[in-house]
Amino acid sequence: MTIKLYCMGESGNAYKAALALELGGLDWEPVFVDFFGGETRSEEFRKINVMGEVPVMVDGEETFTQSGVMQMYVTEMTGKFGGETPAEQREVMRWMLWDNHKLSSQAGMTRFLMNFLPEEKRPAEVIGFMQGRLKAAYKTLDAHLEGRDWIVGNAITNADIACCGYLFYPEPFGFDRKDWPNIDRWLSNIEATPGWKHPYDLMPGSPADRA
Amino acid sequence: MTIKLYCMGESGNAYKAALALELGGLDWEPVFVDFFGGETRSEEFRKINVMGEVPVMVDGEETFTQSGVMQMYVTEMTGKFGGETPAEQREVMRWMLWDNHKLSSQAGMTRFLMNFLPEEKRPAEVIGFMQGRLKAAYKTLDAHLEGRDWIVGNAITNADIACCGYLFYPEPFGFDRKDWPNIDRWLSNIEATPGWKHPYDLMPGSPADRA
Numbered sequence: 001m002t003i004k005l006y007c008m009g010e011s012g013n014a015y016k017a018a019l020a021l022e023l024g025g026l027d028w029e030p031v032f033v034d035f036f037g038g039e040t041r042s043e044e045f046r047k048i049n050v051m052g053e054v055p056v057m058v059d060g061e062e063t064f065t066q067s068g069v070m071q072m073y074v075t076e077m078t079g080k081f082g083g084e085t086p087a088e089q090r091e092v093m094r095w096m097l098w099d100n101h102k103l104s105s106q107a108g109m110t111r112f113l114m115n116f117l118p119e120e121k122r123p124a125e126v127i128g129f130m131q132g133r134l135k136a137a138y139k140t141l142d143a144h145l146e147g148r149d150w151i152v153g154n155a156i157t158n159a160d161i162a163c164c165g166y167l168f169y170p171e172p173f174g175f176d177r178k179d180w181p182n183i184d185r186w187l188s189n190i191e192a193t194p195g196w197k198h199p200y201d202l203m204p205g206s207p208a209d210r211a
Numbered sequence: 212m213t214i215k216l217y218c219m220g221e222s223g224n225a226y227k228a229a230l231a232l233e234l235g236g237l238d239w240e241p242v243f244v245d246f247f248g249g250e251t252r253s254e255e256f257r258k259i260n261v262m263g264e265v266p267v268m269v270d271g272e273e274t275f276t277q278s279g280v281m282q283m284y285v286t287e288m289t290g291k292f293g294g295e296t297p298a299e300q301r302e303v304m305r306w307m308l309w310d311n312h313k314l315s316s317q318a319g320m321t322r323f324l325m326n327f328l329p330e331e332k333r334p335a336e337v338i339g340f341m342q343g344r345l346k347a348a349y350k351t352l353d354a355h356l357e358g359r360d361w362i363v364g365n366a367i368t369n370a371d372i373a374c375c376g377y378l379f380y381p382e383p384f385g386f387d388r389k390d391w392p393n394i395d396r397w398l399s400n401i402e403a404t405p406g407w408k409h410p411y412d413l414m415p416g417s418p419a420d421r422a
Binding site: 046050051052062064065066067068069072073087090093094096097098100101102104105123124125126129133140143144 | 257261262263273275276277278279280283284298301304305307308309311312313315316320334335336337340351354355
């Protein structure tokens with residue numbers, strides 16, 4: 001049965017699940033969620049996901065939320081991206097948790113505030129503060145990637161798929177890969193992975209649709 | 212060998228690891244980290260953890276960072292707190308990831324800004340914004356706990372241990388458990404768990420030491 005991923009192109013968290021499904025070679029299809037029309041805030045959507053968030057993944061009778069859970073499910077189904085040894089598995093989980101805590105959570109919010117809120121509603125102090133927090137996160141990731149092609153081990157894992165979630169988007173949020181040579185090289189490695197696609201090519205919905 | 216947890220009482224993320232170790236019945240001891248004296252920002256500490264964060268856990272030759280990884284390690288060692296079935300295991304992971312993304316990350320930062328920064332440096336707009344985000348998170352958790360004693364299944368799991376990380380602290384950050392009846396009842400269930408301890412009783416270091 002085809003796995004359905006409820007998502008939209010603008011969501012870096014949805015991208016993590018979509019990219020894992022795609023690179024994992026699973027049979028899946030995106031189902032467009034009208035986030036900007038308020039769909040995730042509806043009562044109906046809350047019944048599917050009390051967290052009121054995309055992505056939501058449905059495989060037959062099972063429904064999943066949280067992109068990290070979906071990534072782990074792809075690993076369960078395919079044996080890919082989870083790390084080779086118990087130590088690597090823990091290291092993958094470490095960077096997925098760090099990403100949820102310090103990178104994607106803050107990047108996603110800052111990008112939203114800077115691009116998807118009406119200009120007069122953008123909170124300048126919050127944006128400046130978050131950009132400072134994000135800079136610390138880029139610094140941590142860039143330092144870790146010194147001398148490494150991948151975050152963990154010698155191949156792409158869920159750690160890479162999580163941490164890159166927001167880093168391919170063109171909308172400004174205070175990140176320029178040219179400022180971070182190790183991150184830049186690592187993103188190129190991800191882009192060179194057979195089957196890789198940009199979020200706006202992998203999922204329906206992009207700012208261009210609303211222009 | 213005694214597991215060492217590098218931590219301080221003020222860290223709700225360290226508390227998650229300490230509480231899991233304690234309730235799991237493992238042989239562990241806290242090692243005080245002088246966060247407020249700048250220890251986690253030192254070069255020496257970065258060598259142990261590139262993320263520059265507490266907690267850090269050391270078990271013999273192995274070093275762990277990210278509280279979620281430590282919680283999963285306690286589960287590996289004891290069989291406790293991980294959920295009973297594969298579906299419960301995924302549900303536990305879902306709430307741990309949500310906590311990292313939406314609850315503890317934002318609660319920890321807001322509490323820091325409101326209590327541990329000098330008064331003249333506290334960014335009012337950021338604090339107000341984060342309190343709004345946190346209110347949405349409390350609402351989600353409270354709705355999920357309606358009619359439930361625990362976040363997943365019929366006993367305490369890593370989901371509870373993660374989500375309660377910052378919720379027992381007395382310092383103000385815009386959370387009052389009396390405002391959220393289901394959260395309040397659930398926190399009482401955690402407090403009633405044999406072996407439960409408050410963060411300031413489980414780990415060294417508290418604001419009282421610096422008063």
